Amino acid sequence: MKTIQEINEKIRTGKAVVVTAEEIIDIVAEKGLKKAAREVDVVTTGTFGPMCSSGAYFNIGHSKPRIKIGGGTCTLNDIPCYTGYAAVDILLGATAMADHDPRNSVYPGEFRYGGAHVIEELVAGKSVRLQAEAYGTDCYPRKSLDTLIELKDMNEAVLFNPRNCYQNYNVAVNLSDKIIYTYMGTLRPRIGNANYCSAGQLSPLMNDPLYKTIGIGTRIFLGGGVGYIAWQGTQHNPGVARLENGVPRFPAGTLAVIGDLKQMNSQWLKGASFTGYGVTLTVGIGIPIPLLNEEIAACTAVRDDQIVAQIVDYSEGYPQIIPGSLGEVTYAELKTGSITVQGKKVPTGGISSYKCAREIAAELKAWIQGGKFLLSDSVAPLPSADSGVKCKLLNERPFKKKK
Amino acid sequence: MTNKRIVLTFPSRLVGQPITTHLVKEYDLMLNILRANVTPNEEGRMVLELSGPKKSVEEGIDYLKNLGISVEPLSRDIKWQSEKCTHCTACIPACPSGAMSVDRETWEVSFDRDRCIACELCIGVCPFNALEIQF
Ligand code: SF4
Ligand code: SF4
Numbered sequence: 001m002k003t004i005q006e007i008n009e010k011i012r013t014g015k016a017v018v019v020t021a022e023e024i025i026d027i028v029a030e031k032g033l034k035k036a037a038r039e040v041d042v043v044t045t046g047t048f049g050p051m052c053s054s055g056a057y058f059n060i061g062h063s064k065p066r067i068k069i070g071g072g073t074c075t076l077n078d079i080p081c082y083t084g085y086a087a088v089d090i091l092l093g094a095t096a097m098a099d100h101d102p103r104n105s106v107y108p109g110e111f112r113y114g115g116a117h118v119i120e121e122l123v124a125g126k127s128v129r130l131q132a133e134a135y136g137t138d139c140y141p142r143k144s145l146d147t148l149i150e151l152k153d154m155n156e157a158v159l160f161n162p163r164n165c166y167q168n169y170n171v172a173v174n175l176s177d178k179i180i181y182t183y184m185g186t187l188r189p190r191i192g193n194a195n196y197c198s199a200g201q202l203s204p205l206m207n208d209p210l211y212k213t214i215g216i217g218t219r220i221f222l223g224g225g226v227g228y229i230a231w232q233g234t235q236h237n238p239g240v241a242r243l244e245n246g247v248p249r250f251p252a253g254t255l256a257v258i259g260d261l262k263q264m265n266s267q268w269l270k271g272a273s274f275t276g277y278g279v280t281l282t283v284g285i286g287i288p289i290p291l292l293n294e295e296i297a298a299c300t301a302v303r304d305d306q307i308v309a310q311i312v313d314y315s316e317g318y319p320q321i322i323p324g325s326l327g328e329v330t331y332a333e334l335k336t337g338s339i340t341v342q343g344k345k346v347p348t349g350g351i352s353s354y355k356c357a358r359e360i361a362a363e364l365k366a367w368i369q370g371g372k373f374l375l376s377d378s379v380a381p382l383p384s385a386d387s388g389v390k391c392k393l394l395n396e397r398p399f400k401k402k403k
Numbered sequence: 404m405t406n407k408r409i410v411l412t413f414p415s416r417l418v419g420q421p422i423t424t425h426l427v428k429e430y431d432l433m434l435n436i437l438r439a440n441v442t443p444n445e446e447g448r449m450v451l452e453l454s455g456p457k458k459s460v461e462e463g464i465d466y467l468k469n470l471g472i473s474v475e476p477l478s479r480d481i482k483w484q485s486e487k488c489t490h491c492t493a494c495i496p497a498c499p500s501g502a503m504s505v506d507r508e509t510w511e512v513s514f515d516r517d518r519c520i521a522c523e524l525c526i527g528v529c530p531f532n533a534l535e536i537q538f
Binding site for chain 2: 353
């Protein structure tokens with residue numbers, strides 16, 4: 001048994017033993033759980049995948065004379081921002097797109113540029129064009145603005161993602177006779193390919209499946225900078241069926257994360273375009289797991305062959321919400337490059353980069369070993385499997401106009 | 404020595420004829436079949452790489468044309484920009500030739516231009532615009 005304070009003391013003095021979620025697998029296999037839990041202090045995880053529910057808010061600083069963009073309109077490189085806050089606070093969502101982008105109007109649409117790409121460019125230090133229109137008031141007389149702006153000019157630039165880091169995800173296939181374009185990539189007809197999206201054994205929430213250490217307030221690697229877990233993510237669904245090791249067999253927990261965009265690195269925050277679907281932000285996240293006891297150590301030693309995902313049809317099953325899975329596969333099987341679905345050998349493709357997940361886990365490990373990243377106690381736990389928290393469908397009550 | 408990548412479209416009556424053998428024997432050419440799509444009773448299409456002395460390559464192409472085969476240069480080239488690639492592997496199941504491949508130890512994706520048949524199937528698949536057509 002260790003405490004986070006003891007581990008932090010070791011980190012400060014450069015004595016902490018830090019390994020990645022891949023390395024702990026062999027350590028536990030060689031030394032046994034008891035010894036591994038005693039000797040290793042921290043396990044680092046990583047993931048780098050598209051996370052649509054992402055965005056950033058900015059305070060751009062007051063212009064002279066003042067303008068009240070709040071309630072008006074604002075674009076960054078033609079991508080519309082949300083302006084329903086105070087005078088110069090704006091919010092840009094990752095999936096936002098320009099009203100008219102000719103590349104998107106020809107089926108299936110390329111979606112080469114959107115909010116996520118603006119965020120990536122800002123983080124890379126580039127200038128973007130900010131245009132705003134306002135109605136003008138006595139205290140905020142200015143009615144329009146057209147200026148270049150970069151991240152360092154802004155007062156605050158904060159990445160705030162309502163849902164990231166999905167704990168497990170579907171394997172997407174297409175049972176229909178025509179090609180379909182989804183957020184899980186292009187899916188060829190008659191189960192032409194099977195796409196998956198999780199770092200599996202390296203993925204943060206797979207290594208702490210019941211959220212014993214990862215909670216609200218946990219300090220994390222976010223987009224190459226330091227961030228925090230702000231809340232459970234939207235659609236957090238911890239009550240799904242789980243394996244004996246606690247790993248959910250379906251998409252389950254999610255995280256809302258926050259961090260200073262100015263510290264981040266565009267290597268770990270990239271705009272992504274899904275043909276026929278839209279734009280999204282690929283976010284790099286790494287979460288440290290303190291090995292407080294053997295139980296936690298056992299969870300971090302999880303391997304790809306002990307994590308399963310459901311094969312889901314995205315031509316009908318997913319869009320029409322028809323429950324049912326075409327089968328269950330392990331990440332070890334997915335990573336061989338092909339799986340068997342309905343008797344057919346199908347090539348697999350990733351949507352999340354395992355190579356980058358590995359690099360993130362290694363970078364976070366280096367930060368901790370170098371003493372520049374301390375672990376934080378969570379201030380409140382995330383709702384876990386027994387919380388009763390559920391992700392519900394919309395209860396539609398069609399609106400009828402009064403006669 | 405010349406290297407030429409060509410696209411052949413041939414009528415169904417030529418399917419099953421030992422054309423490629425003839426090219427090798429009579430014209431002393433090295434052949435690399437990059438892609439072939441031949442269905443009986445229909446047109447066939449084949450992407451070939453011919454290598455040999457310049458004169459033999461030209462004569463070989465004339466021979467194909469005289470048989471009634473349409474011969475066009477493979478003009479499009481696919482460029483993989485490694486600095487944009489995140490090694491996600493989304494393109495791997497899309498690529499029929501194995502030009503895009505991943506090392507399943509390092510999880511690094513790489514592009515082998517020599518295997519690429521410029522089918523363009525990977526282009527729309529890459530979320531990071533790392534694959535481009537060059538004319
Ligand atoms: S064009 Fe793309 S998919 Fe086609 S062979 Fe070349 S790399 Fe593979
Ligand atoms: S789809 Fe694009 S980013 Fe992903 S591995 Fe292929 S080339 Fe790289």
